[in-house]
Amino acid sequence: MNREITLKTRREFLRSTVLGGALSWETPKRLEPFDRSSPFFGLAAPDEVTISRQVLAEPEPGLADKTWARLADGTPLVTADRRGKGLIVLFHVTADTTWSNLPLSGLFVDMLRKIVALAGQSPPDKGTSTTGAATAASLPPARTLDGFGALGPPPV
Secondary structure (H helix, E strand, C coil): CCHHHHHHHHHHHHHHHHHCCCEEEEEEEEECCCCCCCCCCCCCCCCCCEEEEECCCCCCCCHHHHEEEEECCCCEEEEEEEECCEEEEEECCCCCCCCECHHHCHHHHHHHHHHHHHCCCCCCCCCCCHHHHHHHHCCCCCCEECCCCCEECCCC
């Protein structure tokens, strides 16, 4: 494991332990429309998708460039960072409905499809939109895993 990632993860764990680990609100927050630089640009952020709690992103220089989705108040909801030939994408909510109904929405499926389309691609040149790079070279998956872990043909 990369030492930098390990150290950062421990620091964030300690920080999240002290702060309670997540930010929650009395009134659920909605998604902000996706920026042009986001791979999710062009997807509609439906009003029925709400977030009531999330893991806070560590404030750091360049966080805005790593943010692919935000809440209406500007708080990062999905962040990503290239590491070598890989891409780490973090949804700042749980995969169930405890903190948000995003995982049950069609938007979530579309977001995952956009992320899969980026798999195996080189990072875009500076000044080039991530969405443009993804569209030009994206290929559909040959096989996918279903919710039970069975490998098969991709859904139509």
